Amino acid sequence: MTAVDTSPVRNPYLTAAGWRRLFRDRPMVPLLILLGLLVVASEVARPGIVSLNWAATILRAAVPLAILAGCQTIAMLTGGIDLSVGAVGSMTGFVLATLVGGPGLAAGLAIAIVIAALAGLVTGIGVGVFRVHPLIMTLGMSLVVLGLANVWQIVMVQTGGGVPPSLRTLGTGTLLGIIPYSFAVFVPVAALILLGLRRTGYGRMLYAVGDNPVAARLSGARAWQVLLVLYVISAILAALAGFLISGLTNVASVTLADSYVLPSVAAAVIGGTSIMGGRGGYGGTIVGALILTVISALLTSLGYPEAVRQVLYGSIIVIVAAAYTRVTGET
Amino acid sequence: MTAASPTVDEVRPRPAEAITGWARRNAWTLGLIAFFFVLLAFTRMIQPTYGVTGVQGLAISVLPLALAAVAQAVIVIAGGIDLSIGAMMALTSVVSATLMMGKPEEFGFVVVVVVLLLGLLLGAVNGSLVVITRVPDIIVTLAMSFVWAGSALLVLRTPGGGSAKWLRDLVLGSFGNEWIPKAFVVLFVVVAVIWLPIRRSRLGLSLYAIGSHQLAAFRSGVSVGRTKIIAYALGGLFAALAGLSLTASTGIGTPVPGPYTLLSVAAVVLGGVSLAGGRGGLVGPIVAVVVLSLIRTDMTFLKLNTNLATVAQGVILIAVVMFGTLIQFRRERA
Numbered sequence: 001m002t003a004v005d006t007s008p009v010r011n012p013y014l015t016a017a018g019w020r021r022l023f024r025d026r027p028m029v030p031l032l033i034l035l036g037l038l039v040v041a042s043e044v045a046r047p048g049i050v051s052l053n054w055a056a057t058i059l060r061a062a063v064p065l066a067i068l069a070g071c072q073t074i075a076m077l078t079g080g081i082d083l084s085v086g087a088v089g090s091m092t093g094f095v096l097a098t099l100v101g102g103p104g105l106a107a108g109l110a111i112a113i114v115i116a117a118l119a120g121l122v123t124g125i126g127v128g129v130f131r132v133h134p135l136i137m138t139l140g141m142s143l144v145v146l147g148l149a150n151v152w153q154i155v156m157v158q159t160g161g162g163v164p165p166s167l168r169t170l171g172t173g174t175l176l177g178i179i180p181y182s183f184a185v186f187v188p189v190a191a192l193i194l195l196g197l198r199r200t201g202y203g204r205m206l207y208a209v210g211d212n213p214v215a216a217r218l219s220g221a222r223a224w225q226v227l228l229v230l231y232v233i234s235a236i237l238a239a240l241a242g243f244l245i246s247g248l249t250n251v252a253s254v255t256l257a258d259s260y261v262l263p264s265v266a267a268a269v270i271g272g273t274s275i276m277g278g279r280g281g282y283g284g285t286i287v288g289a290l291i292l293t294v295i296s297a298l299l300t301s302l303g304y305p306e307a308v309r310q311v312l313y314g315s316i317i318v319i320v321a322a323a324y325t326r327v328t329g330e331t
Numbered sequence: 332m333t334a335a336s337p338t339v340d341e342v343r344p345r346p347a348e349a350i351t352g353w354a355r356r357n358a359w360t361l362g363l364i365a366f367f368f369v370l371l372a373f374t375r376m377i378q379p380t381y382g383v384t385g386v387q388g389l390a391i392s393v394l395p396l397a398l399a400a401v402a403q404a405v406i407v408i409a410g411g412i413d414l415s416i417g418a419m420m421a422l423t424s425v426v427s428a429t430l431m432m433g434k435p436e437e438f439g440f441v442v443v444v445v446v447l448l449l450g451l452l453l454g455a456v457n458g459s460l461v462v463i464t465r466v467p468d469i470i471v472t473l474a475m476s477f478v479w480a481g482s483a484l485l486v487l488r489t490p491g492g493g494s495a496k497w498l499r500d501l502v503l504g505s506f507g508n509e510w511i512p513k514a515f516v517v518l519f520v521v522v523a524v525i526w527l528p529i530r531r532s533r534l535g536l537s538l539y540a541i542g543s544h545q546l547a548a549f550r551s552g553v554s555v556g557r558t559k560i561i562a563y564a565l566g567g568l569f570a571a572l573a574g575l576s577l578t579a580s581t582g583i584g585t586p587v588p589g590p591y592t593l594l595s596v597a598a599v600v601l602g603g604v605s606l607a608g609g610r611g612g613l614v615g616p617i618v619a620v621v622v623l624s625l626i627r628t629d630m631t632f633l634k635l636n637t638n639l640a641t642v643a644q645g646v647i648l649i650a651v652v653m654f655g656t657l658i659q660f661r662r663e664r665a
Binding site for chain 1: 460463464466469473475477482593596600636638640641643644645649652
C-alpha cells in the first residue's frame with residue numbers, strides 16, 4: 001500500500017489538497033500509519049512489550065472482531081447496520097456448547113450455523129421485502145434471538161456440555177508462536193469478502209444498492225434479493241465469530257458476544273466505510289479492528305482501570321471518525 | 332416533502348371537524364391507549380387479584396424506561412438518534428446517589444438541580460459533537476456511550492450511594508385515589524411541564540421542522556445546528572430525569588447501564604414516532620412502554636417463560652414496523 005509515487009516531476013501529494021486526496025483515495029495509508037504509531041506508542045509506554053507473543057495476542061483478539069466488523073461493513077455498504085451480530089454470535093457459541101455432548105461437534109456446528117442462517121433470513125426478509133429500517137429489524141431480531149436462547153438455556157440446563165476442546169485450540173492456539181489457528185477461519189473469510197466485494201457482480205451490487213437505490217433498481221438490480229442474501233451472509237459470519245469468541249474465552253453464554261457489537265461498528269467506521277452506504281471496503285475494516293485491539297491492549301498495559309479505558313476508547317472513536325470525515329470532506 | 336410550504340392559509344376548521352382531525356392525527360396513540368385498557372381488562376380476567384398493588388408496581392417499574400423513551404423521542408423527532416441514553420442514565424444516577432449519600436434531606440434539592448443541569452450538559456455535548464464533526468449521529472452517540480458509561484464507573488465502582496427520602500417518597504405510593512400511582516403523576520407532570528411550553532413555541536416547531544426536512548427547515552430560516560444541539564440537550568435532560576428515577580426507585584446508584592437505550596428506540600417506534608424524524612409525539616412512546624411492561628406481567632401470570640416476553644417484544648417491534656410499511660404501500664398504490 002505504498003501509493004506515493006516519487007517521480008521527479010512535481011509530486012501532486014505534497015500539497016495540502018494532495019494529502020487530502022491521498023487520504024481519500026487511499027484510506028489504508030493513514031490507517032496503517034495510525035496503526036504503526038499505536039504500536040510505537042505501546043513500545044514507548046512499556047518498553048519491551050512489543051514481541052512475537054504480543055503480536056500473537058493482538059492478532060488472536062482481533063480476529064473475531066474483524067469478522068464481526070465484516071458483517072457491519074457489508075451491511076453498511078448498503079446503508080444498513082447489523083446490530084443482531086452480538087445475539088446471533090452468542091447464540092451459536094452457546095448452542096454448540098450444549099449440543100457437543102449429545103449430537104457431537106460436527107452436528108452441533110451444522111445446527112448452529114443453520115439456526116444463524118435462519119435468523120439472518122428473517123432479518124433479510126424484514127429489511128429487503130418489508131423494508132423495515134435495518135436498525136429496528138436487527139434490534140428486534142436480537143431481542144428474539146436472545147429470548148429464544150434463554151429459553152433454550154433453561155431447557156438444556158441439565159446437560160453439561162461446555163466449550164469443545166477443539167474450539168479452544170482453534171481460538172487460542174498459535175502456529176510457530178505468531179500465526180493464530182483462528183486464521184484458518186479468518187483468512188478464507190477475509191479473502192471471500194475482499195474478492196467478493198471487488199470482483200463479483202454481487203459485491204458491486206451491494207455498493208450500487210447503498211450508493212443510489214433508485215439507480216440500482218433502474219439498472220436491473222433487485223434490491224430485496226441483494227439485501228436478503230446480505231443478512232444471511234452476515235448472520236453466518238456472526239456465527240463463525242461466535243464460535244471463535246467462545247473458543248478464545250472458553251465461555252459459552254447467551255450474552256457472550258454482546259460486548260463486540262459496538263466495537264464492530266466502530267472498526268468498520270474507522271476503516272473508512274460510510275454508514276450512509278456505497279463507500280468503503282473490507283481492507284480498511286481489518287486495519288480498523290487491529291487499531292481498536294491495539295488501543296485496548298495499550299490501555300490495559302498502562303494499567304488504567306476499566307472505567308478510564310472505556311472513556312478513552314469512546315473518545316478515540318469520535319476523534320478518528322471526526323478526523324476522517326473532515327479530511328475526506330464526506331459524511 | 333411538503334413540510335414547509337411558504338404560505339399556509341389560516342383556516343379555522345369547525346369544532347366537529349377539528350375533533351375528527353385531531354383523532355385522525357393521533358389515531359395511533361389513541362389506539363395504543365385503547366389497547367392498554369383492553370390489556371388491563373385481560374390482566375384482571377386472568378389474575379383477579381391484580382389490583383392496586385399491581386398498578387403501583389407497574390408504575391414504578393416503567394418510570395425509568397418511560398422517561399428514557401421520552402428522551403429518545405425528542406431526539407428522534409428532531410431527526411437524530413441517541414444510543415448513549417442508557418449510559419447517560421447510569422452516569423446521572425450514580426452522580427445523584429453519590430452526592431445524596433449521607434447528606435441532609437434539603438441538600439437533595441440541590442443535587443436534583445445539579446444532576447438535571449448535568450443531563451442538559453451531557454446531551455449538549457452529544458449534540459455539539461454530532462453537529463460539529465458531521466459524523467453520523469449513530470456513530471457519535473455510540474462512541475459517547477462508552478465515554479458516559481466509563482465516567483459512571485469512575486464515579487462509583489460498584490452499586491451504592493443513597494437517595495434522599497423525599498425523592499423516594501415522590502415515586503412510591505399513590506396520589507389521592509389509590510388507583511393513581513404517584514409515579515404516573517410524576518411522569519406526566521414532569522413531561523408536561525417541560526414539553527408542552529416547548530411544543531407550543533417556535534422551538535417546538537423548529538424541532539419538528541429539522542426532523543421533517545432539514546434543508547427545507549434551513550431555507551425557512553431555522554438554525555439547524557443550534558436546534559439539533561437543543562434537541563440532544565433536552566434528550567439529556569430527560570435521560571437525567573430517568574437516571575434520578577432509577578436512584579429514587581431503587582435507593583442506590585448502579586454504574587452499569589441497563590438495557591434502556593435499545594428498549595427506548597423500540598418504545599419510540601412502537602409509540603408512533605417515525606425514525607425518519609418529524610412525526611409523532613411523546614404520549615405514544617410512554618403508552619408503548621406501559622403496554623410492553625404489562626405484556627411481560629401477563630406472561631408471568633399465564634405461567635409462560637418470562638424469556639418469551641423478550642421474544643414477544645422483538646416480534647411486536649418488527650410486526651408493528653412491518654404493518655406500518657404495508658399501510659404506507661397501500662396508500663401509495665391507492
